[in-house]
Amino acid sequence: MAQVCAVATLMAVPAVAADAGAPAPKLIVLVSVDQFSTDLFQQYRSHFTGGLRRLTEGAVFPNGYQSHAATETCPGHSTLMTGDHPARTGIIANDWYSFKGPRPGKIYCAEDESKGSYKAYVPSDVHLKVPTLGERMKAADPEVRTVSVAGKDRAAIMMGGHAVDELWFWKDGQGFISYEGRTAPAAVTAVNEAAMAEIAKPAKEYAEPEWCKAIDMPVAVERKDDVLTVGNGRFARQPGPKAEAQWRASPAFDAAIVDLAVRLIKDMKLGHGKSVDVLTVGASATDYIGHSYGTEGSEMCIQVANLDRTLGKLVAALDATGVDYVLALSADHGGNDIPERERLRGMPMAARVDDGLVSENLGKKVAPLGVDGAELLFGGGNGDVWVGPTVAGSWRTKVVNEALALYRADPQVAAVYTAAEVAAAPAPTGAPDAWSLLDRARASFDPSRSGDLVVFLKPRITAIPSKPASYIATHGSPWDYDRRVPILFWRKGITGFEQPLSVETVDIMPTLAALVGFKLALGDVDGRCLDLDGGSGDTCPVTAQ
Numbered sequence: 001m002a003q004v005c006a007v008a009t010l011m012a013v014p015a016v017a018a019d020a021g022a023p024a025p026k027l028i029v030l031v032s033v034d035q036f037s038t039d040l041f042q043q044y045r046s047h048f049t050g051g052l053r054r055l056t057e058g059a060v061f062p063n064g065y066q067s068h069a070a071t072e073t074c075p076g077h078s079t080l081m082t083g084d085h086p087a088r089t090g091i092i093a094n095d096w097y098s099f100k101g102p103r104p105g106k107i108y109c110a111e112d113e114s115k116g117s118y119k120a121y122v123p124s125d126v127h128l129k130v131p132t133l134g135e136r137m138k139a140a141d142p143e144v145r146t147v148s149v150a151g152k153d154r155a156a157i158m159m160g161g162h163a164v165d166e167l168w169f170w171k172d173g174q175g176f177i178s179y180e181g182r183t184a185p186a187a188v189t190a191v192n193e194a195a196m197a198e199i200a201k202p203a204k205e206y207a208e209p210e211w212c213k214a215i216d217m218p219v220a221v222e223r224k225d226d227v228l229t230v231g232n233g234r235f236a237r238q239p240g241p242k243a244e245a246q247w248r249a250s251p252a253f254d255a256a257i258v259d260l261a262v263r264l265i266k267d268m269k270l271g272h273g274k275s276v277d278v279l280t281v282g283a284s285a286t287d288y289i290g291h292s293y294g295t296e297g298s299e300m301c302i303q304v305a306n307l308d309r310t311l312g313k314l315v316a317a318l319d320a321t322g323v324d325y326v327l328a329l330s331a332d333h334g335g336n337d338i339p340e341r342e343r344l345r346g347m348p349m350a351a352r353v354d355d356g357l358v359s360e361n362l363g364k365k366v367a368p369l370g371v372d373g374a375e376l377l378f379g380g381g382n383g384d385v386w387v388g389p390t391v392a393g394s395w396r397t398k399v400v401n402e403a404l405a406l407y408r409a410d411p412q413v414a415a416v417y418t419a420a421e422v423a424a425a426p427a428p429t430g431a432p433d434a435w436s437l438l439d440r441a442r443a444s445f446d447p448s449r450s451g452d453l454v455v456f457l458k459p460r461i462t463a464i465p466s467k468p469a470s471y472i473a474t475h476g477s478p479w480d481y482d483r484r485v486p487i488l489f490w491r492k493g494i495t496g497f498e499q500p501l502s503v504e505t506v507d508i509m510p511t512l513a514a515l516v517g518f519k520l521a522l523g524d525v526d527g528r529c530l531d532l533d534g535g536s537g538d539t540c541p542v543t544a545q
Contacts, residue, residue, distance in 0.1 A: 007347045024516040025491060027271030027325040028278045029318065030508070032080055032155060033307065034287035035475060037334025038062055040295065041486040044304045047211050051311025055329050058490030059532040060498040066333050066434035067504045068443035069456070070382035071475050071482035073287065074109035075444065076332025076505070077158035081132040081280060083509030083525030085443040087427070090129035091158060093382040097388035106378075110154040111392075123153045123169075123179060124431060125162045133162030133509045134278035137518055139163070143275035145268065149176075149261045150282025151253055155332070159280035166264060169453030170253075170284075172244055176260060187263035196255045201248045202474045206251060212301035219297070224469045231297035233342065243509030247287035257283055258310050262317040271323030276516045281314070283307065287335075291471040294338035296345075324492065327514055330505055332484035335475045339462050350460040356413055357457075358465060359385055366402045377403060382444070382464060382476045384451030400452060407455050414458040417441055419450060433480070433502040440478045489532050493514075503530055514540050 023238060028036060041052075065075045065541055068086050070093050078084075078091035086092050091109050098107050102114040112124035115238065131139070134146035148160030148167045156169040168176040168188055175192030178184070184192075208216065219231040234248040237243055247253060261281045264270070270277045286303055293299035311329075318325050342350035355361060359379025366376050378386040391399050400418065407416045417436050428439035435443075441454050457463060459479045463470065475482045489511070506527030513520055514529045529540035 002448045021080050024275055025324045025326040027323050028512050029325055029327045030155050031281045031329045033331050034284045035290045035335040036286050038484040038486050048308050050308040051315045052308040054315050055482050055488040055490050057496045058494045059351050059489040060471035061503050063502040064330060064487035065432035065483050065486045065502055065504050066485055069478035070444040071333035072382050073332050074154040074158060077155045079505045081159045081509050082130045083506050083527035085337050085506060085526050087443050087445050088526060089131060090446050090447050092444050092446050093380050097378045097386040098290055110157045125157050133513055135161040141275050147264055148280045151257050151284025155282030187260060187267050191260045198313045199216055200239055203237035205236045206302050207304050208298060208302055212298050215301060216298040221338060221340050221472045222467055222469045225532055230293045233293060233299045242294050249292045251284040251285060254283045254307055254310050258314050265317055271321060271325055292336040292472055294341055294473045296337040296341055306524060323527050326491040328508055329488045330508060333475050334482045336481050336482055338473045347460055352464055352466045353457060355465045357410060362406055366399055367526035383454050385453040385455055385457055387452045407529040412457055413463050415456045423447055432504050437478055
């Protein structure tokens with residue numbers, strides 16, 4: 001690869017093609033670390049010695065953005081290998097409401113609602129409206145093999161797309177599963193047996209690195225049925241009904257996910273065929289840990305240290321194949337710490353959302369308008385609010401206007417937009433760090449799925465009410481602690497550099513396409529190719545289409 005200076009300028013062009021004189025890598029590997037914010041990456045970067053250290057020796061874009069407002073797992077993963085914003089992928093949130101179709105009500109992003117129920121759903125890719133890079137390549141060349149492995153079904157499905165040779169995700173009580181009718185290869189069977197045996201045994205505490213001790217401090221969180229102390233945990237575990245959930249919210253989960261990926265690399269001999277192969281890996285433990293313990297305690301510090309080691313095993317396995325591979329890493333979203341600890345750290349504005357802003361409760365305030373016996377407002381975790389299907393005509397306008405007034409009058413609310421206001425806004429362009437709140441909402445908007453209103457809470461207002469029943473921290477806001485994620489690329493021979501300007505996760509797909517010589521026409525995707533050669537243009541030459 002071309003020599004680069006320490007800090008390179010950004011080159012982003014809509015049409016991409018590989019340099020005809022350079023050999024293409026034979027294997028694309030994309031790792032998504034669920035809830036891995038730029039804040040976490042930068043906070044612990046100096047301590048990396050494993051897989052994350054390897055990635056920092058390549059092309060580093062610390063100011064990557066999941067530029068849309070709906071910073072949740074499903075929409076975030078839908079951007080990584082499609083190159084499109086959620087407005088185009090159709091994946092506007094983890095869940096949304098639809099009062100039409102085969103099963104009116106709440107819809108999960110990665111299900112087929114014509115089968116099963118919301119709680120007993122059938123995993124599916126039917127809601128993803130666009131192809132991934134892997135399936136585009138496979139359509140052009142059937143010899144391309146695509147593999148997607150993740151701790152969550154929505155991560156594996158949204159990165160793998162509609163045409164995947166191997167697709168595996170964790171389901172509690174069963175281990176790694178796939179769509180009905182798929183036969184588990186030996187790698188899946190072996191990993192499931194090992195994981196179930198591990199869950200059934202007591203687990204000792206994880207060692208705490210010396211550099212984690214500075215933030216090791218107990219913090220009490222009042223929950224619905226108890227007071228939970230977090231901030232000084234070590235992931236010790238005893239067998240019992242909660243053992244599997246505790247195992248998922250520990251470094252052990254990522255170790256199992258990567259173990260499965262490594263076994264499939266070896267068993268399938270990925271990268272050794274005539275065509276380029278594509279592997280996506282969704283490491284999910286960081287998200288479960290962030291929700292369960294927050295992002296700034298010893299638990300997350302220990303997790304990041306172990307994630308670095310676990311990814312080191314993935315890198316070692318890839319190196320051992322002798323294959324020319326490109327490894328990329330990013331995240332579906334960032335995350336926010338628990339408000340109880342944030343206030344201790346000098347953030348007096350940090351708080352949990354007032355119970356009165358929960359859609360069901362706010363709907364009761366609207367009810368005296370005259371609509372009898374109906375639930376008026378249905379809310380999603382990403383800020384979308386839907387007016388119920390029984391409200392029609394002039395009453396619907398009255399309900400929307402009254403809800404608008406109530407939301408806008410609340411001191412915890414930063415902004416509220418109607419669907420009409422978002423739909424009328426132009427698709428955002430330019431640097432994502434300069435996008436307005438309306439721009440961010442527009443990038444998440446699909447008129448067939450989005451709510452009648454979108455409500456944005458003020459920064460550091462956690463969208464989990466007081467006395468939570470289970471999870472104590474979350475994400476999903478339009479603010480940069482949830483939007484900003486690292487974007488990293490490594491390939492043998494690359495000369496490392498860091499690009500400080502803001503880029504987008506939708507830029508990952510066209511960049512990988514350029515590296516393997518897969519052409520995209522102007523307008524095929526929302527993203528643009530990132531130059532990995534420090535401004536030389538070798539990665540992203542402008543070519544006629």
